Amino acid sequence: MKTAQGIWNEDLIWQARRGLELGRAFCRCEGHYHSLWGALRAAGVSTGLKSEEPLLASLIYPFIRDNARVMIGGSADPGVLCAVGRIYSPSRPRITVIDKCRAPLELIREFTAIKGLACRTLNLDLFDLDGSEQWDQIILHYTPDFMEPKIHGRLFRTLARSLASGGTLVCAAMTGTSVAGGYQQDAGSVFFDYSWRTLQDSPLADLAPSSEFEQMLQTYAANVGLRRLSLPTSKELRETLSAAGLRTLREATTPRKQRSVEGVTLLDSNSIVVASRD
Numbered sequence: 001m002k003t004a005q006g007i008w009n010e011d012l013i014w015q016a017r018r019g020l021e022l023g024r025a026f027c028r029c030e031g032h033y034h035s036l037w038g039a040l041r042a043a044g045v046s047t048g049l050k051s052e053e054p055l056l057a058s059l060i061y062p063f064i065r066d067n068a069r070v071m072i073g074g075s076a077d078p079g080v081l082c083a084v085g086r087i088y089s090p091s092r093p094r095i096t097v098i099d100k101c102r103a104p105l106e107l108i109r110e111f112t113a114i115k116g117l118a119c120r121t122l123n124l125d126l127f128d129l130d131g132s133e134q135w136d137q138i139i140l141h142y143t144p145d146f147m148e149p150k151i152h153g154r155l156f157r158t159l160a161r162s163l164a165s166g167g168t169l170v171c172a173a174m175t176g177t178s179v180a181g182g183y184q185q186d187a188g189s190v191f192f193d194y195s196w197r198t199l200q201d202s203p204l205a206d207l208a209p210s211s212e213f214e215q216m217l218q219t220y221a222a223n224v225g226l227r228r229l230s231l232p233t234s235k236e237l238r239e240t241l242s243a244a245g246l247r248t249l250r251e252a253t254t255p256r257k258q259r260s261v262e263g264v265t266l267l268d269s270n271s272i273v274v275a276s277r278d
């Protein structure tokens with residue numbers, strides 16, 4: 001039986017395989033990001049959203065409005081949409097997902113069509129928003145990690161113009177990575193080793209023997225390493241929001257799940273900030 005919340009359940013294995021097909025067809029992002037994201041999530045390499053949902057919910061609850069217009073700015077798959085659906089339930093917000101890559105949007109369209117869920121998708125760059133459409137809540141789930149910190153200010157100013165009066169920006173971002181126990185090992189190579197082993201021990205183990213897949217994962221992991229080189233601290237994130245005219249209402253910083261291979265461990269943390277226009 002479908003419960004009110006059950007409609008937001010995902011099928012991670014289907015999403016991983018379909019995401020790989022759609023990624024090959026449409027994704028030109030660095031590191032084959034959308035081709036591999038679903039497989040890494042289904043295998044348990046990326047578990048952030050699941051473990052973080054109660055915290056995200058506690059930060060979002062006080063700011064839920066009836067008939068809310070919610071925009072998810074950047075989404076690799078239906079995960080954030082489903083988390084928002086559960087958090088808002090039984091309320092049904094009008095959700096728009098924006099991404100500059102067509103691959104995740106196609107996956108979200110297929111997912112919502114199968115489930116009979118309403119969700120609008122827009123294939124555009126967040127920097128191209130002109131403020132003509134307003135949202136009660138804008139959710140960035142690690143999208144800033146995909147941009148140089150020096151352009152975060154421009155992103156937040158652009159999004160501030162798209163917030164309805166009294167609306168809130170929920171911004172989750174990674175705020176620091178280090179490698180423990182590894183002599184001269186970089187975050188990318190630790191990530192590759194951990195992902196490769198975890199995939200081989202998962203229901204998606206059949207993907208791993210292909211040399212094309214291994215090559216794609218090497219590139220993906222190298223990009224993960226590069227992105228982690230220039231993360232802001234949580235203080236810098238709040239300061240950039242403030243300089244963009246956004247006042248922090250709530251903030252939580254937590255360590256991420258540790259990923260270890262042969263004594264080498266990736267250490268990083270997440271910050272989630274809820275902010276509104278001054």
Ligand SMILES: C[S@@+](CC[C@H](N)C(=O)[O-])C[C@H]1O[C@@H](n2cnc3c(N)ncnc32)[C@H](O)[C@@H]1O
Pocket residue numbers: 029049073074075076077079080098099100101104124125126127141142143145146
């Ligand atoms: C880190 S991923 C989101 C992963 C997220 N944790 C999830 O569960 O879906 C960030 C997404 O933002 C998108 N993105 C990055 N920069 C963007 C931009 N300037 N405009 C629109 N989308 C963007 C990427 O294509 C990617 O799908």
